[in-house]
Amino acid sequence: xxxxxxxxxxxxxxxxxxxxxxxxxxxxxxxxxxxxxxxxxxxxxxxxxxxxxxxxxxxxxxxxxxxxxxxxxxxxxxxxxxxxxxxxxxxxxxxxxxxxxxxxxxxxxxxxxxxxxxxxxxxxxxxxxxxxxxxxxxxxxxxxxxxxxxxxxxxxxxxxxxxxxxxxxxxxxxxxxxxxxxxxxxxxxxxxxxxxxxxxxxxxxxxxxxxxxxxxxxxxxxxxxxxxxxxxxxxxxxxxxxxxxxxxx
Amino acid sequence: xxxxxxxxxxxxxxxxxxxxxxxxxxxxxxxxxxxxxxxxxxxxxxxxxxxxxxxxxxxxxxxxxxxxxxxxxxxxxxxxxxxxxxxxxxxxxxxxxxxxxxxxxxxxxxxxxxxxxxxxxxxxxxxxxxxxxxxxxxxxxxxxxxxxxxxxxxxxxxxxxxxxxxxxxxxxxxxxxxxxxxxxxxxxxxxxxxxxxxxxxxxxxxxxxxxxxxxxxxxxxxxxxxxxxxxxxxxxxxxxxxxxxxxxxxxxxxxxxxxxxxxxxxxxxxxxxxxxxxxxxxx
Numbered sequence: 001x002x003x004x005x006x007x008x009x010x011x012x013x014x015x016x017x018x019x020x021x022x023x024x025x026x027x028x029x030x031x032x033x034x035x036x037x038x039x040x041x042x043x044x045x046x047x048x049x050x051x052x053x054x055x056x057x058x059x060x061x062x063x064x065x066x067x068x069x070x071x072x073x074x075x076x077x078x079x080x081x082x083x084x085x086x087x088x089x090x091x092x093x094x095x096x097x098x099x100x101x102x103x104x105x106x107x108x109x110x111x112x113x114x115x116x117x118x119x120x121x122x123x124x125x126x127x128x129x130x131x132x133x134x135x136x137x138x139x140x141x142x143x144x145x146x147x148x149x150x151x152x153x154x155x156x157x158x159x160x161x162x163x164x165x166x167x168x169x170x171x172x173x174x175x176x177x178x179x180x181x182x183x184x185x186x187x188x189x190x191x192x193x194x195x196x197x198x199x200x201x202x203x204x205x206x207x208x209x210x211x212x213x214x215x216x217x218x219x220x221x222x223x224x225x226x227x228x229x230x231x232x233x234x235x236x237x238x239x240x241x242x243x244x245x246x247x248x249x
Numbered sequence: 250x251x252x253x254x255x256x257x258x259x260x261x262x263x264x265x266x267x268x269x270x271x272x273x274x275x276x277x278x279x280x281x282x283x284x285x286x287x288x289x290x291x292x293x294x295x296x297x298x299x300x301x302x303x304x305x306x307x308x309x310x311x312x313x314x315x316x317x318x319x320x321x322x323x324x325x326x327x328x329x330x331x332x333x334x335x336x337x338x339x340x341x342x343x344x345x346x347x348x349x350x351x352x353x354x355x356x357x358x359x360x361x362x363x364x365x366x367x368x369x370x371x372x373x374x375x376x377x378x379x380x381x382x383x384x385x386x387x388x389x390x391x392x393x394x395x396x397x398x399x400x401x402x403x404x405x406x407x408x409x410x411x412x413x414x415x416x417x418x419x420x421x422x423x424x425x426x427x428x429x430x431x432x433x434x435x436x437x438x439x440x441x442x443x444x445x446x447x448x449x450x451x452x453x454x455x456x457x458x459x460x461x462x463x464x465x466x467x468x469x470x471x472x473x474x475x476x477x478x479x480x481x482x483x484x485x486x487x488x489x490x491x492x493x494x495x496x497x498x499x500x501x502x503x504x505x506x507x508x509x510x511x512x513x514x515x516x517x518x519x520x521x522x523x524x525x526x527x528x529x530x531x532x
Binding site for chain 1: 317350355358359365373
């Protein structure tokens with residue numbers, strides 16, 4: 001057996017633990033068991049480390065079952081283990097199809113992980129806005145920003161678990177809203193926003209234009225209130241260090 | 250070929266997040282620290298910020314776990330590019346990885362899997378080392394891993410493989426004394442034959458760590474203090490190596506920093522004793 005074939009068989013052993021692979025690798029029962037255990041234990045540990053509050057919410061047994069399902073269906077591919085937890089959300093949709101609280105909790109925890117090591121960017125200072133031409137201004141959002149629709153009280157659940165206080169029962173929101181995750185300096189932040197602010201921020205993230213943001217809000221709120229809300233939102237985003245650059249040409 | 254790494258004979262620790270504040274807020278008596286390269290091959294954020302701060306105080310060795318130098322399909326260019334960026338930013342004391350493989354056919358095990366010690370594997374590992382050293386523009390160190398099985402058909406011992414790998418590529422060595430101890434126990438070879446078989450002049454760094462007893466094999470678990478058998482083997486190693494950068498690795502059950510510094514003091518004492526013996530022999 002050449003080296004490439006041997007490595008493929010080793011992969012088969014780790015992923016499928018088949019007797020055929022073990023035999024082809026020389027039936028080193030004890031040694032192969034160590035590698036099999038290392039492989040699975042490392043992936044479970046990686047998922048546990050990435051989703052501590054989700055694990056608490058589901059309970060150890062249900063979380064471990066979801067991890068095992070994920071590991072069986074989705075062996076890792078990337079050179080870094082850090083990205084492996086990203087795929088768990090898809091498995092959670094399959095394992096818990098009727099639990100949007102679980103999906104949204106998973107989104108929160110994974111986004112906080114991503115934001116933690118996202119590219120650095122200095123926040124925009126108010127002084128930089130003094131001479132901006134707002135008709136042509138284009139705003140740059142923090143590279144760590146992630147946003148998502150919110151249908152449940154997942155933010156309240158996550159916050160309670162984070163603070164080690166009893167979480168509320170899962171519940172649907174009266175009105176759908178949104179979640180923002182980003183990093184201020186070196187600390188990942190989570191904020192629940194209303195649907196209008198979520199869509200406005202997503203519009204700005206896509207379009208970049210402040211005039212476009214105003215137009216978006218005027219269409220929904222009318223001229224006066226739309227322009228007013230655009231200014232309020234921009235001030236809030238700058239204060240929260242969500243805006244990291246502005247150009248007006 | 251890239252130039253050799255400088256000889257550096259200090260004592261260090263693997264830097265783990267549990268001890269970040271100790272290193273940032275106090276003066277820790279180490280000569281260098283080692284970090285896991287992949288933990289810092291990221292776009293930005295606090296980990297890189299902390300590493301830059303610690304780099305201002307201590308030499309830093311970069312120790313990788315994901316190069317997969319023994320993979321039959323060649324190295325990952327994206328991985329090499331990111332590692333090169335980190336190397337350029339940190340200007341590390343050493344850049345090391347393991348004599349193992351983890352990747353095949355797009356699959357990545359994230360474990361240090363064993364190689365068969367054959368001419369085919371040697372040729373492939375050497376080609377990969379040449380590629381890595383060329384990409385990084387520097388001589389790398391490769392570490393002997395702990396292993397739990399030995400493939401049939403090997404044409405050489407692990408130490409013969411390592412010696413020839415180093416001779417052909419110019420790479421240098423990171424001798425993990427615990428891994429020698431673990432593999433010698435698991436495979437029934439003589440640990441001293443391993444120490445005698447590797448080219449001592451090419452060893453630039455030594456790892457010391459703890460292991461645990463599995464049902465039938467020793468496991469390289471890095472979750473306990475260095476045991477007396479490994480300390481004994483370390484003493485034998487430094488008789489052969491002379492002064493060499495030495496550090497304690499702990500990856501699980503991380504104790505207070507003071508406990509690791511106490512362990513490091515044992516390494517310093519053994520190093521001082523070996524130096525004294527060498528001086529007496531010369532006199």
